[in-house]
Amino acid sequence: MTEMAWISSAISAARPQAMGALLRYFRDLDTAEEAFQDACLRALKNWPQNGPPRDPAAWLIFVGRNSGIDAVRKRAKQAPMPEEDQVSDLEDAESDIAERLDGAHYRDDILRLLFICCHPDLPATQQIAVALRIVSGLTVKQIARAFLVGESAMEQRITRAKARIADAGVPFETPGAVERSERLAAVAAMVYLVFNEGYST
Template structure:
């Protein structure tokens, strides 16, 4: 029975988003080459676009893609006049894997280890940070180069070059397709978590462009985080990151007005917050805490778990006025001890102002201004402006809001800051 071409194409795209990470991971295990694995996966995708409109969508599309990718690899290499030893060995291995070419058997192969290996390869420290982000979205998210380029506001050609260079770098460095040794695991896992959170943050508060938020990126990062939690269920910080993203994502619907303009936290309609995501965040945070305390000796909360605990204070408060700001001050203090940074201090200053008055926060902000570490960070004058406005120093506040507006690259945020400057009369 033939299926409508447009419907089949949409189905192929949906299957690709779901299955591409598993498909590439399995092929990378077989070939030992991530770049080659992606090429084979793309060949299978093309075959699906060509064949499914006529034959219909197979009952197990992921297994179909895997089988076709492996078969095409074997056929292509066997046709070469001169096979080098490496490709001959791969072809022989793939033929053994294919066996009777039964998609049902392929579907039963374990994929968890392969996916975890692919995560660590895509986020390998040998790559610069932007390349890790791009490669992760390409290999594990199933996003097209054009979609990734659009999300990060760079030309598609630039993003394509970034991805190609990343794969070449991995190949040249001989990065093995494996989970790192236990001694390397914490550092390598930290790189993975950093990449996932960078993707989420770009969606939650876009650094540039016309949109203040990009929900698609938030959803993709949250999906990757949940997958990682399934693959590394005994790692407390993974659950901490997932909890943090669940809490932050719960507010997405309330963060913008119908016209796309930003709505600040204290002004948001909490009835629009997603209670299911909040409950998931509470559960993930509790799971991470359980894993920490069950270890011998118990370990302290990591940076993502501490940030998740801060987000939980907001997410579980019935009103803005009911927020436990003193607890948030304490949590930021713990975070500052663990990961001291000027940005953490700026956030602690906001919490201090809410718990003990704007003068307490302004004292910290003024020290940061003198220090100069955040000289190019637009949120420093933005926070300072807010504190000055609350203290009645409106002329100074107006200047700071205008300075912050001139520094941001996000158009929606610039409009908000200029509007707040206009209120300082």
């Protein structure tokens, strides 16, 4: 496996944990997604030079969290966060996060993210589409192919779903047993489509 292929694979594997943790921290889908994307860009620059981190998910969470805070502060016209190379405790903080990733708190982040995306206020097709995009990181093209629709139509569907989640004030908490049972079919459908996409590529 080439270096870039390994990095891509590591980022894909870490995405659910990282996105779940960032969503819990920022409680906003767009902010969490932007923070994760920025962390990925930094990983593409940092990892080839400095070697892979001990725990890619912990690294992405830490860097993404700092990036998200920076973005929020800039929007609020406050002082920005220091540059990444000026953060002296990166390794220590990364280690601390890595030690906690195996705990129930972080495992719950992934389930919470899945069930938030599959909120019953959304049409079933939007639930699955936004979950595939946010949780699994499939491209719009891949999702459109799974639904047999055009890319532009799918892009609009995902955008509407994210806006609806934001406008509805969907609580970023793990739903109760009854709510989980109501959303389970959509979650199962998403898992099936991810498997199907992986099998076909």
